[in-house]
Amino acid sequence: MNSCFSPLLEHLIKTLQYLPGIGPKSAQRLAFYLLDTPKNKTIAQELSKALSDAATAIHYCKKCRNFSETDICDLCNNKSRESRLLCIVETPSDVIAIEKSGGYRGHYFVLRGRLSPLDGIGPEEIGLNLLAEQLKNASEIQEIIIATNHTVEGEATAYYISELVKPFNVKITRIARGVPLGGELEYVDSRTIAEALNHRVNVDVRIED
Amino acid sequence: MNSCFSPLLEHLIKTLQYLPGIGPKSAQRLAFYLLDTPKNKTIAQELSKALSDAATAIHYCKKCRNFSETDICDLCNNKSRESRLLCIVETPSDVIAIEKSGGYRGHYFVLRGRLSPLDGIGPEEIGLNLLAEQLKNASEIQEIIIATNHTVEGEATAYYISELVKPFNVKITRIARGVPLGGELEYVDSRTIAEALNHRVNVDVRIED
Numbered sequence: 208m209n210s211c212f213s214p215l216l217e218h219l220i221k222t223l224q225y226l227p228g229i230g231p232k233s234a235q236r237l238a239f240y241l242l243d244t245p246k247n248k249t250i251a252q253e254l255s256k257a258l259s260d261a262a263t264a265i266h267y268c269k270k271c272r273n274f275s276e277t278d279i280c281d282l283c284n285n286k287s288r289e290s291r292l293l294c295i296v297e298t299p300s301d302v303i304a305i306e307k308s309g310g311y312r313g314h315y316f317v318l319r320g321r322l323s324p325l326d327g328i329g330p331e332e333i334g335l336n337l338l339a340e341q342l343k344n345a346s347e348i349q350e351i352i353i354a355t356n357h358t359v360e361g362e363a364t365a366y367y368i369s370e371l372v373k374p375f376n377v378k379i380t381r382i383a384r385g386v387p388l389g390g391e392l393e394y395v396d397s398r399t400i401a402e403a404l405n406h407r408v409n410v411d412v413r414i415e416d
Numbered sequence: 417m418n419s420c421f422s423p424l425l426e427h428l429i430k431t432l433q434y435l436p437g438i439g440p441k442s443a444q445r446l447a448f449y450l451l452d453t454p455k456n457k458t459i460a461q462e463l464s465k466a467l468s469d470a471a472t473a474i475h476y477c478k479k480c481r482n483f484s485e486t487d488i489c490d491l492c493n494n495k496s497r498e499s500r501l502l503c504i505v506e507t508p509s510d511v512i513a514i515e516k517s518g519g520y521r522g523h524y525f526v527l528r529g530r531l532s533p534l535d536g537i538g539p540e541e542i543g544l545n546l547l548a549e550q551l552k553n554a555s556e557i558q559e560i561i562i563a564t565n566h567t568v569e570g571e572a573t574a575y576y577i578s579e580l581v582k583p584f585n586v587k588i589t590r591i592a593r594g595v596p597l598g599g600e601l602e603y604v605d606s607r608t609i610a611e612a613l614n615h616r617v618n619v620d621v622r623i624e625d
Contacts, residue, residue, distance in 0.1 A: 213485040236436065251471035256468075
């Protein structure tokens with residue numbers, strides 16, 4: 208019923224709907240916004256260029272599998288970071304989340320997924336062969352922090368990795384589960400509370416760094 | 417804190433945030449999605465091209481002020497539509513809404529806004545000089561349906577247009593206000609109910625077409 212539009216506008220609205228979370232209404236609103244004024248058209252052109260440039264130039268770091276324009280990403284190349292620590296996360300977003308926390312200065316390994324045999328996602332699909340290879344060659348790594356999500360798949364992946372990593376004689380840790388800071392017990396789900404009780408720690412005792 | 421990213425990726429995330437309703441988190445999610453797999457990168461390239469093509473080629477119809485690739489849009493050029501009817505709407509989205517209703521076969525005039533003197537939007541900004549000119553020259557138009565929104569600015573704009581159009585000896589109508597179809601009185605706001613009572617109609621009597 209959009210036949211009252213020009214073909215290019217229809218095509219733009221259709222293409223915008225490929226984006227996650229953008230339905231027909233939002234796509235229409237975005238398209239109208241981007242064509243509304245000369246200033247907005249400049250934004251459209253800028254966005255067009257940014258998309259094309261990024262899609263052309265950005266690949267994956269050959270070491271950590273995070274997004275990168277170069278073969279090895281800046282973070283992996285950063286000599287000021289502690290090479291004895293390797294944190295394994297599910298997605299590039301998790302890298303940002305941890306970087307934002309400011310509590311970590313080591314390196315990362317990005318799985319870009321989690322084990323899910325039913326969806327055909329095995330160890331190779333999440334780069335675990337690459338990880339094993341790196342552990343064989345790089346003797347610098349002393350601790351592997353498994354920071355996959357505390358979901359069923361995340362836990363299964365964490366278990367698989369811990370088994371995979373065992374032979375390499377490195378310390379294996381898992382990010383702590385518990386009640387989030389600022390979280391009131393009343394509003395925290397019961398499974399989290401049960402886990403927080405199970406993993407209770409002695410006061411003033413922490414895992415050694 | 418996004419310094420763990422490549423410059424092109426950061427730029428893409430920043431540019432996506434110019435879109436209405438897209439914040440830092442959504443922009444990041446969209447960017448990651450568009451770069452995730454070769455298939456998604458194809459979408460990114462396609463979207464890039466669609467944006468650029470649309471922003472370059474799409475302008476406004478010189479007659480109805482709707483989006484168009486040509487000087488006069490397809491809808492204005494469509495000889496099968498009734499040239500005696502002209503419906504005045506605020507935005508291109510309103511054109512779609514009315515077209516979807518299937519209840520109208522005339523032409524449109526798109527204000528692309530509403531009178532709002534405090535924001536510097538006067539009659540010229542919403543194309544009323546163009547409308548007056550068309551009415552002077554085109555004797556075909558017999559009825560003008562004012563379909564601006566039932567808001568304060570929309571009503572003010574409707575009043576202004578009705579005053580402007582009076583000298584041209586055409587029938588002036590306004591889309592009806594009332595309780596929406598499927599709307600239950602219990603959940604309809606009180607102003608709408610008051611208006612629906614004020615504009616009550618005799619059973620089996622409608623405005624003549």
